[in-house]
Amino acid sequence: MDKLEKPISLPWFLAALAALFGIFVSLIWQAGRTQAPENPLLKGDKYSLYNDVAGGFSFRYPKEIESGRQISQEVVPPQYEAKVPGISIYHEIPVEYCSLKGDCFPTTTDFALGIYTVPRPYDSITKDVRGAIGGDETIVNGRPMFFAQIGAEGEGMFYYFLPLDQSSTILLTHRYKDEQILIKYKQAKEFIPFVKQKDIVQSILASLTFASEYNPPAKMTVKVFFGSSQRVPTLDCGAVYPVEREVIKTIAPARAAMEELLRGPTEKEKEAGYFSAIPPGSRLLSLNLKDGVATVILNDIAQSGGGSCSMEARLSQIRQTLLQFPTIKSVQVSTEMRTPQESFQP
Structure with a gap:
């Protein structure tokens, strides 16, 4: 009868298997370090x-x-x-x-x-x-x-x-x-x-x-009014046309619309032929609403330069932009230190 080989004991077998597994994990870890270096930051x-x-x-x-x-x-x-x-x-x-x-x-x-x-x-x-x-x-x-x-x-x-x-x-x-x-x-x-x-x-x-997540604010759409070189030619200096702007939702949409108007047309709007008669640098100083009348005061730059047609276009842009809101029935516009009658005169 052939001599039977002595079987390998279970503890030794598990120890050897654990060693091989450790070597395998070490090799994988080293490879990972080579392929994905630490962020220097x-x-x-x-x-x-x-x-x-x-x-x-x-x-x-x-x-x-x-x-x-x-x-x-x-x-x-x-x-x-x-x-x-x-x-x-x-x-x-x-x-x-x-x-x-x-x-x-x-x-x-x-x-x-x-x-x-x-x-x-x-x-x-x-x-x-x-x-x-x-x-x-x-x-x-x-x-x-x-x-x-x-x-x-x-x-x-x-x-x-x-x-x-x-x-x-x-x-x-x-x-x-x-x-x-x-x-x-x-x-x-x-x-x-x-x-x-x-x-x-x-x-x-x-x-x-x-420290905290950013939740973008809700938006709303308002209209601003500009002149247009692409519309049917007209002798009406006050002819203005609406474009839509997206603004942050607010309880004061009229002020938001006025601020958008004073920024002037975007590059895309300019390419479409829109222009503003209101001079760059014009700023809104105050906007108050009482009994359906919106009272607007702008800085002096808003009335600088231009003749009577330009002044009429500026007033039309402002009025039409504000009259889109149902609570506004009429608009009075002036510049600082001047009455509405003295403002926007050529």
Whole structure:
């Protein structure tokens, strides 16, 4: 009879199987590390956390961009006189800087990140900015973001607007210098290249987190009235035509419609032949409704320039825009420090 082999004991068999499984898991883990490297924004040794507890948002930024930080005030187009308080994180290099005005300083700020909270709804402020300097919109972490740029001769600013809640907006600004135009900075060792600056800002935007979800506000449609070069020619200076605008739903739709009117036609509306006789820069100072009469007061710019036909067109645009609402039966229009009879005279 052949000698039977001694069977392998169950504990040894399980131990061997566990070892093989451990080696397999280790190989898979190493492969995963190679194929999916860690997000550099999570590395605390190279990045700092900016946490706005009151505003309910935070983001990470590279420590290398922070030479210092200071309380800052920023102006927002188109009302450049209105200053918004916030914080500026800036990067300086030991190179002399001379402004376009001729003022010179021993150091140059080549990169500055501004953080501000604007007490205006996102839709409202971005419409104003788009009308003043243009811009575009995208989505960042599930929220809309509007961005625009101003600049000349190698330096300027990017604006990034994101809704914080239904009544306020986050504004991040990026002040930059471009060494491809300002060639004196090409050889500056500590200068952050413009291309790298833009990459840094994109990584900051990608790292934004919010304490609460964003619920877009409800919308409503109003009409605004413009002249049109595409309609049948008429000798009627007051001939105006409606276009629809979507606005945030409000208990004051007449004011919302007036603000849309004063923004003027959009680029798409201009291409369709619509135009406004109301001068750019016109602003609504007050709008009151009593006993069916809407009393409108505008700034002086609203009546600047133009002859009698232009004045008639302006009044017609305003009146027709307001008379769309059933509670308004008549409209009185004036400019600051003038009576309705004295206003809008050629």
